[in-house]
Amino acid sequence: MSRYVVSMTLVLVVLWLLFSGMWTHPVILPLGAASVALTVYLSPRLGLLDRDSDPVHMIGPALKYWPWLLWQIVRANLEVARRIIAGPGSISPRIARIDTPHTSDIGRSIYANSITLTPGTVTIQVRDDHIEYYALTGELVEELEAGEMAQRSRQFGDAL
Amino acid sequence: MTIVLDILSWILLAGGSALLLIGGIGLMRMPDFYSRIQAAGLTDTLCSIMILLGLTLQADSIPLAAKLLFTLLFLMFTGPTAAHAMAKNAHHDGLEPWQSDAGGGSSKR
Numbered sequence: 415m416s417r418y419v420v421s422m423t424l425v426l427v428v429l430w431l432l433f434s435g436m437w438t439h440p441v442i443l444p445l446g447a448a449s450v451a452l453t454v455y456l457s458p459r460l461g462l463l464d465r466d467s468d469p470v471h472m473i474g475p476a477l478k479y480w481p482w483l484l485w486q487i488v489r490a491n492l493e494v495a496r497r498i499i500a501g502p503g504s505i506s507p508r509i510a511r512i513d514t515p516h517t518s519d520i521g522r523s524i525y526a527n528s529i530t531l532t533p534g535t536v537t538i539q540v541r542d543d544h545i546e547y548y549a550l551t552g553e554l555v556e557e558l559e560a561g562e563m564a565q566r567s568r569q570f571g572d573a574l
Numbered sequence: 575m576t577i578v579l580d581i582l583s584w585i586l587l588a589g590g591s592a593l594l595l596i597g598g599i600g601l602m603r604m605p606d607f608y609s610r611i612q613a614a615g616l617t618d619t620l621c622s623i624m625i626l627l628g629l630t631l632q633a634d635s636i637p638l639a640a641k642l643l644f645t646l647l648f649l650m651f652t653g654p655t656a657a658h659a660m661a662k663n664a665h666h667d668g669l670e671p672w673q674s675d676a677g678g679g680s681s682k683r
Contacts, residue, residue, distance in 0.1 A: 432644075435637030484623075491593060491620035494612055498600035507609055507671040530654035533615035536608070536661040537654075548608050548661055548671060 418463045419454060421470040426450045475573035479566055483528055486563065490532040490554075497534075497550065509538065510555050511546045515564055521571015528567055529558070579631050586628030593621035606672035607664055611657055618653040622646065 427450055436442040457463050465471070497504050516522040522545075526537040529547050534554045539546040549555045558564075593616050600613025626646040633639040 432637055432640035435635065487619050487623070491616055494600070494616055495593065495596045498596055498603060498613055498616075501603065502605045502609070502672075503674060505604075505609060506674060507606070509665070509671060526658070527651075527654045530658050531619060531650065533612050533619055536611055536615075537658050538661050538665045546665075548665075550609060550612050 418465075418468050419458065421468050422457060422463060423450065423454050425469060426453060472574055475570050479524075479570040482566060483531070486528075486532050490534050493554075494533040494550065505550050506552055507548065507550055508552070508555065509546060509548050510558075511544050512558055512564070513544050514540075515561075516568045516571055518568075518571040518574070520574050521568045524571055525564060525567035528563055583628040583631035586624045586631070590621045590624030590628060593617065593624065597621060607669060608661060608671050611661055615653075615657060618649070618657065622649050622653075 430446045430450060431437060434442065434446060436446070457467075514522050514525060516525060522540065526540050526545055529535050529537045529545065534550040535558065536548045537545055538548055547558075549558070597613050597616035600616065601610050604610045604613050623646060626642050626649075630639045630642045633642060
């Protein structure tokens with residue numbers, strides 16, 4: 415518990431300093447410190463401090479998954495831009511379903527959001543063991559079927 | 575150093591604007607609702623990433639740069655949510671994806 419208090423204090427202090435920009439103001443800065451102190455005092459009393467609310471342990475897995483996802487977004491953007499320039503004749507839209515091997519809900523929702531975040535595919539329906547999604551072309555379906563995104567999002571979810 | 579940052583930010587802003595333009599063209603050009611969401615996806619994702627990163631490189635203070643980066647982070651969470659909400663409702667109301675005549679169209683009603 416004390417670990418979460420420390421990490422919450424750190425996160426709130428950093429966020430307050432970044433968002434306010436008042437690093438030396440004689441009145442605002444103490445008010446910010448008081449706000450952080452009050453929030454850190456109240457949160458455990460409200461039962462809001464636990465592993466799920468602590469963003470610090472997510473940094474490592476996120477730094478592993480997000481750069482890969484960014485690369486996928488870049489690739490998908492170029493692909494969809496190419497199809498737009500080529501015109502509607504170059505697309506073959508379909509609604510497909512894919513099994514989700516995820517062991518955690520957070521992993522499954524990361525996967526669903528990643529599918530939507532890469533242009534060309536949108537998640538339509540999430541079920542217990544599969545996802546229905548819309549894909550702009552058959553190639554995008556094959557790419558998802560290859561399963562790298564499923565694998566990586568599963569690892570990300572398991573690490574959280 | 576400033577000139578390197580300026581060139582980098584110029585490349586990012588120009589690339590983002592090009593994607594915005596292509597996304598806008600796609601919004602007009604794509605044949606149905608679902609494929610238009612994909613075109614809008616260009617402006618949601620790489621376009622916002624490039625433009626906000628380009629602006630971050632132009633920011634003259636750390637708080638300003640941080641706000642731009644947090645805007646980017648939040649956009650990466652809200653964008654897919656909106657796209658998913660629209661696609662899901664369209665699907666639930668029975669809207670079928672457009673099929674090209676050449677493409678067979680097995681799921682066409």
